[in-house]
Amino acid sequence: MRDHPHQPADPLRLRVGFLLARRFTLSAFANFVDVLRLAADEGDRSRPIRCSWRVLGTSMDPIRSSCGIGVTPDEKLGDPSRFDYVVVVGGLIDEIERLEPDHAAFLHRAAAARVPLVGVCTGAFILHRAGLMDGYRCCVSWFHHEDFLEQFDGLRPVSDRIFVVDRDRLTCSGGASSAHLAAFLVDRHIGRGPARKSLHIMIIDEAMAADDPQPGLPLDLVTDDPLVRRALLMLQQNMDTPPGVAEVAGHLGVSRRKLERHFAASLGLPPAEAFMRVRLSQARMLLSRPGRSISQIAAETGFCDASHLIRVFRETMGITPEQWRRAQGQAAHAAQGDAVF
Structure with missing residues (x-):
């Protein structure tokens, strides 16, 4: 009109x-x-x-x-x-x-x-x-x-x-x-x-773009297998007290062996390794945000303490969580500088 x-x-x-x-x-x-x-x-x-x-x-x-x-x-x-x-x-x-x-x-x-x-x-x-x-x-x-x-x-x-x-x-x-x-x-x-x-x-710092990830628990491991998806989602919903493979299998009403076969066929990974990847992915997401200590992140992702998270993180990523956090901050700062010029 x-x-x-x-x-x-x-x-x-x-x-x-x-x-x-x-x-x-x-x-x-x-x-x-x-x-x-x-x-x-x-x-x-x-x-x-x-x-x-x-x-x-x-x-x-x-x-x-x-x-x-x-x-x-x-x-x-x-x-x-x-x-x-x-x-x-x-x-x-x-x-x-x-x-x-x-x-x-x-x-x-x-x-x-x-x-x-x-x-x-x-x-x-x-x-x-x-x-x-x-x-x-x-x-x-x-x-x-x-x-x-x-x-x-x-x-x-x-x-x-x-x-x-x-x-x-x-x-x-x-x-x-x-x-x-x-x-x-x-x-x-x-x-x-x-x-x-x-x-x-509304005390929301900045607008998020459509491509920004949902706060919470991203699904990094992509699969079409409904049983594997349900197992990963169960882990994500209990990240601070992560269930073991046997517990997940029992909750889903299948044997541990059947769950392992489905993970191997759809992801090429045993369930325990896939679960650890999801937890470490969540830890990296939390590390990329300010305000959380390594101890807090360890507690939120189901590790015994900060030293446990540091050890597993170093074995997987080759650097400590704090080193990874600094590297991400430097990369973001450099990207902002490139955007200015």
Whole structure:
């Protein structure tokens, strides 16, 4: 729609409609909308001057979040073309199949009108369940990676990135990544300054790009074997007290020998070595971030103490963790210098 030559231009640059699933994740919704709120006005005054946000519903009844807090819709579903983006905020896995027919129809109307669709938390699951993610990449949390693979065929989730932008589908894993995806939209439509301001007020240091890894536990070992993926995910979810191979096999309901055969066939590694690689990968990720001592990193990655981590790290990498950290810092500093000149 073009502005009339004798009327002032509409200052709104970004209009977002929210569709909240039953038992949606409150933090994912709150982080996203707070970035919009803070970018919309000067300071912390919250006036929807530069962008607007509306919660949509089939009725005006409150929508209950997974923590029990309800959010009352602002308006009925209506015409999706009044928004620049429609954001679907998911939540608990077992609610995905209960997507309301009116919600699915609304999302299809939005797609037909070429309104970009955003999936937050398990919102990607909901979009795919509605048949709106075929041929698209989507971002899911490393925590829900296995859930996605078990429920959906023909779509490969990305669980090692903070968010994914694939044409008119944008997806993120929820939590803090919701703020970063919202900041990406603010940067795109309003400007980098408002995007950074929003994150800084929310005590988030810098905006993360789509290619940045998800905070937490990356899947460095790639495999199509469901049993091996489940074993690696079990390790990742218990990194500070890593289970042994026999314990993992028992939890998965298979023999140790069967688990070893699957690891050998898919990764060419015994499970114990693969588990150690994952723990060391996590240790390197933590070393690349400021503020953690070697002792803290050792505790978070399941080593007995700092000396144990140092010994294993040196045997594998050829240098100590502290030497590796300094080398990474020097490389980053050099890269910044090259960027300046």
